[in-house]
Structure formats: structure tokens, C-alpha cells
Amino acid sequence: xxxxxxxxxxxxxxxxxxxxLRERDAIRRTLxxxxxxxxxxxxxxxxxxxxxxxxxKLLKYTDETNNYVDELVDLRIQxxxxxxxxRNDNYRIVLxxxxxxxxKFEEIAVEQNYAYRHITRLHGEALKEFEKLYPEKFTx
Numbered sequence: 001x002x003x004x005x006x007x008x009x010x011x012x013x014x015x016x017x018x019x020x021l022r023e024r025d026a027i028r029r030t031l032x033x034x035x036x037x038x039x040x041x042x043x044x045x046x047x048x049x050x051x052x053x054x055x056x057k058l059l060k061y062t063d064e065t066n067n068y069v070d071e072l073v074d075l076r077i078q079x080x081x082x083x084x085x086x087r088n089d090n091y092r093i094v095l096x097x098x099x100x101x102x103x104k105f106e107e108i109a110v111e112q113n114y115a116y117r118h119i120t121r122l123h124g125e126a127l128k129e130f131e132k133l134y135p136e137k138f139t140x
Contacts, residue, residue, distance in 0.1 A: 001137070
């Protein structure tokens with residue numbers, strides 16, 4: 001694993017969470033549609049209630065999402081603490097804003113009043129410095 005891959009775990013987890021939230025919202029919409037009380041109830045011989053099945057799936061997605069959020073928070077705290085160990089302020093800023101705050105390089109460049117190219121160069125240097133600081137994380 002490279003430092004960039006290590007940090008990118010945060011972005012991937014955040015994407016998983018957003019995906020799970022979208023799926024959960026879709027299930028909620030289905031649940032609302034399936035519990036429409038304006039229609040007459042239909043008598044069936046089903047042993048399980050369709051609404052109950054949707055609620056169970058909704059709870060499953062909520063639990064999975066909560067697990068991802070817990071994992072993301074723990075990893076974000078760990079990585080933020082590790083980034084703060086870097087000596088160079090510019091390296092800390094670039095890595096924190098990119099991976100902890102999820103900003104794009106263009107945003108960081110504008111906020112820091114640097115050229116885009118300078119930010120990407122700092123990013124590369126920061127990754128190398130981070131790898132030197134934590135070589136045990138990146139041994140193959």
C-alpha cells in the first residue's frame with residue numbers, strides 16, 4: 001500500500017457511506033409507497049408482511065451505514081493524528097485538506113493562494129515525507 005492509497009481509504013469509505021445513504025433513502029421511499037393507506041387492504045395468505053420485509057432491509061442498511069461511519073471516524077482521527085506529526089506546515093495543510101476534509105487540489109490552491117501545480121508538487125513531497133515517517137505502514 002502506498003501513502004496515497006492509505007489516505008484514499010477515507011475517500012472510499014465516505015463514498016460507501018454516501019452510497020448506503022442513497023440506498024437507504026430509496027428503501028424508505030419504497031416503504032412509504034407500500035404503506036399507502038388510501039388503498040383498500042388486500043387479503044392474502046402470505047406468511048410474511050411485505051412492509052415488514054422492507055423495514056428489515058431498511059434496518060440492515062442503517063446498521064451497515066453506521067458501521068461504515070464508525071470506521072470512517074476512527075480512521076479519520078488516526079490519519080489526522082499521523083498527519084500532524086509531519087514537521088512541514090505546508091505538508092500538513094495539503095494532506096489534511098485533501099484527505100481529511102476531502103477538498104480538491106484546485107480548492108486547496110485557491111484557499112492557500114498557491115498555483116495548482118505548486119499544490120500538487122507539495123502533495124507529492126508530503127506523501128514521500130509521510131512514507132519516511134511511517135515506513136512500517138508501507139513495507140511490502
